[in-house]
Amino acid sequence: MKNLYIAEKPSVAQEFAKALKIKASRKKGCIESQDSIVTWCVGHLVTMSYPEKYDPIYKRWSLNTLPFLPKVFKYEVIENVKEQFDIVSTLLNRADVSTIYICTDSGREGEYIYRLVDEMANVAGKKRKRVWIDSQTEEEILRGISEAKDWSEYDNLSSSAYLRAKEDYLMGINFSRLLTLKYGNTIAGFLKKDRAVLSVGRVMTCVIGMVIRREREIRDFLKIPFYKVIAVLSKEEFNFPAEWRVDADSAYFGSPLLYKENGFKKKEDAQKLIDSIIPANMQVFKSEKKKEIKNPPLLYNLAEIQNECSKKFKISPDETLKAVQSMYEKKLVTYPRTDARVLSSAAAKEIHKNITGLKGIDLYKDFAQEIIASGKYKNIEKTKYVNDSRINDHYAIIPTGQTGAYNTLSPIGKKIYDLICRRFLAIFYPSALYERYNLEFIANAKKNTDLKSPVLTCEDLKKEHFVSSFKLLKSEGYLKLYNSNTDTPANSDSGLGKDFVSDKKSDINIEDDIDKNIQKLIEIPAFRQMISKLKNGDIVNIGGFDIKEGETSPPKRYTSGSMILAMENAGQLIEDEELRSLIKGSGIGTSATRAEILKKLFTIKYLMLNNKTQVITPTLLGELVYEAVNASISHLLNPELTASWEKGLNCVSQGTITSDEYMEKLENFVSVRTANVIRLNNQYVLKQAYDRIAGFYKS
Incomplete structure (x- = not known):
């Protein structure tokens, strides 16, 4: 009797054959030896049938035949892969095959691909075991085979896969026909x-809804100019800037003249502040020095690496996925279609192998040797980078340690691999340590700038506060990895800090210049010694003032990368990765489908992608479709609702709700929305909306 191994792709089947030491040559559709057969799908071999296969009446689109809600769903073999299906079907039913090892991709979609084939081939009387692996290394393949579980343990995952397909099918068929008609x-x-x-x-x-809502926010945005007051202070031989901030002591506390707490709406009011300050000196009000710790970031999941590649290399999520998938098939990295950003405890126990393997590449040799020699990897299980509870199917994307195929990577492939390797190695290094100096000064100012008297009483004076902040990298820790070969310097976020940077790009350039000057200062030991000695009540001289003009900017358009992150987090565009990691709940789509969904929207011209910048914008057609949906089934535009469906599928896979419960809610949703739309008579109102939108697309 023989074992049959069925993979998702020919290339994966080849790796299983190698791991199993099958010497036989590849023949049509399989590789066979005396005791084993390895075969493969070519992606999907079976698909859901179109409505007209149920009844010819459905071939013609009509409101009278909606909603279409079959009680039993029909499936069919995809015509252009029928030959391979016939080969697989024959092998699955061969009398000499006793055990079938299901080796399709370890995830919901891979489960669905095999279950459809098994159902269509009418397989019976065979033992079926599910192989679940995180990489395609020989060691991992053999482990997956030896630990393979009975396929029934994945029945809930299979149910969620079938439901996901039925949901997309029913919503797509019914609502596309409904709104088209x-x-x-x-x-x-x-x-x-x-x-x-x-x-x-x-x-x-x-x-579509997320992109168009953002575009309309940008259109409706009104720019507000603002003006910041910068003092140039001097002490000993050094000059340095300090920025005015409103405080309870200020004459402008609670004033409607202010834009936020550090600027004015009008330049003349900023000038009045300068004119009110008695031009002598300032006193130190507060001086502090504190340590700041920057931890190595969490590991990459697919969304994070897609976002990073969109920003750094201006490539689409689809291109990134293809590149990482290729690395996976070359055994260079672990499974790419993952939402997790941490390692499993099982992977952590063997992590020294992943590190040691990287000594084979010169770029990482010294780092890998240092980590292994110091034993820094031994306690990784006790850190935030290992957490079984935050892993659904697969742990984060990391290098396998097998580097034989490294030189076959394209130039962009090597760059992406470099991101993955450095992010991985970083977690075995200590945190970066910064030293931050925060200074606050007080200037005496006249309450009323019209006061001409040279002798002023306390009642005539107010206190105006100016702040200055400096940041110095004291210990580079994990940043050592990036300083050795990266576009991002370790001190890229040093200087006056986030609070000093305004919203406007041109203003940010001004602050960048200040940042650079401050960075040069803070690296001078004599300057650090001078500001370290400052204490409350000390005097610094005022060398002058400057007014820096800025302008509020509208929200940013989504890029292909930030959209993937927004989809992952149910529409919340949050750049801070630590904050993103705390968000609970499901996103829209899955790590395996998001890139493909974006690609389809570009193909059907509902959205446009600028290939140079990766910025996404809507098209006129996309906006017209948005208006039609918004006027009829607006729920479909709601990220939270879409995420709730995804969460429901996860509940099915976890066994907390049944397929019947989910299906009942799905059918009710489709039925109610279909009936509502049929009753609507809003085409005239929509025509007015179309006319309004068209004004933005005259070119």
Whole structure:
């Protein structure tokens, strides 16, 4: 009797054959030896049937046949892969095959691919075992086979996979037909086209909504100029800037003249502040020095690496996924389609192998040797970088330690691999340590700038506060990895700090200049010694004032990378990775599908992607579809609702709700929304909205 191993792709099947030491040559559709057979799918071999396969009446789109909610779903073999399906089906049912090892990708989609094949091939009387692996190294493949569980243990995952497909199918079929029949002629006429088909989907429509809402926020945004007052202070031989901030002692406390706490709405009011300050000196009000710790970031999941590559290399999430998937197939990295940013405790026990392997590449040799020699990897299980409770299917993307295929990577592939390796090695290094100096000064100012008297009483004076902040890297810790070969210097966030940087890009450039000057100062020991000695009541001289003009800026458009993160976190665009890691709940789509969804929206021209900047903008067609959906099934535009469906699927896979419960809610959702739309009569109102939108697309 023989064991049959079925992989998702031919290349993966080849790796299983190598690991199993099958010497036989590859023949049509499989590799066979005396005791084993390895075969493969080519992605999906089976798909859901279109409605007309249920009944010819559904071939013609009509409101009378909606909603379409079959009680039993039909499936069919995909025509262009029928030959491979026939080979696989024959092998699955061969009398000499006793055990089937399911080796499709370890995730919901991989589970679905095999279950459809098994169902369509009518397999019976065979033992089936599920192989679950995190990389394609020989060691991991053999471990996965030896620890393979009975496939029934993955029944809940299979149920969620079937439900996800049914959900996308029912929403896509019903709502696309429904809205096309209701609004397609109006949109086609508006665009002067023969016809218009509205493509609607559970996730894609939500993404359209996110992009268009952001675009409209930008259109409606009114820029507000603001003016900051910067004092140039001097002590000993050094000059340094300090920024005015309103305080309870200030004449401007609670004033409507202010923009936030550190600027004015009008330049003349900023000048009045300068004119009110008695031009002598300032006193030190507060001086402190404290340590700041910057921890190594969490490891990459797919969304994080896609966002990073979008920012650094201006490549799309789809291109990033293809590159990392290629590395996975070359055994260079672990499974890419993961949402986790931590390691499992099991992986942590063997992590020295991943580190040691990187000694084979010159870029990482010294770091790997240092980590191994110091034993820094031994206590990784006790850190935040290992957490089984935050892993669903796979742990974070890390290098496997097998580097044989490194030189086959493309130039961009090597850059992406470099990001993964350095992020991985960083967690075995200590935190970076900064020294921050915070200074606050008080200047005497006249309450009323019209006061001309040379003799002023306390009642005539107010206290105006100026602040200055300096940051020095004292111990580079994990930043050592990035200082050796990176575009980002360790002190890139030093200087006056975030609070000193305004919203406007041109203003940020001004502050960057100040930042650079301050960085040069803080690196001078004599300057650090001088500011360290400052204490309350000490005097510093005023060398002059300057007014820095800024302007508020609208929200940023989504880039392909930031959109992936926003989808991961149910529409919340949060750049701070630590904050993102704390967000609970499900996103929209999955790590395996998000890039493909974006790609489809660009293909059908609902959204546009600037390949140079990776910035996403809507098209006129996309906005018209948005208006139609918003006027009929606005729930589809809601990220939280879409995320709740995804969370429901996770509950099914965890066994906390049943497939029947989920299906009942799904059918009710489709039925109620379909009935509501059929009753609507809002085409005229929509035409007015289309006219308004078209004004933004005249070019």
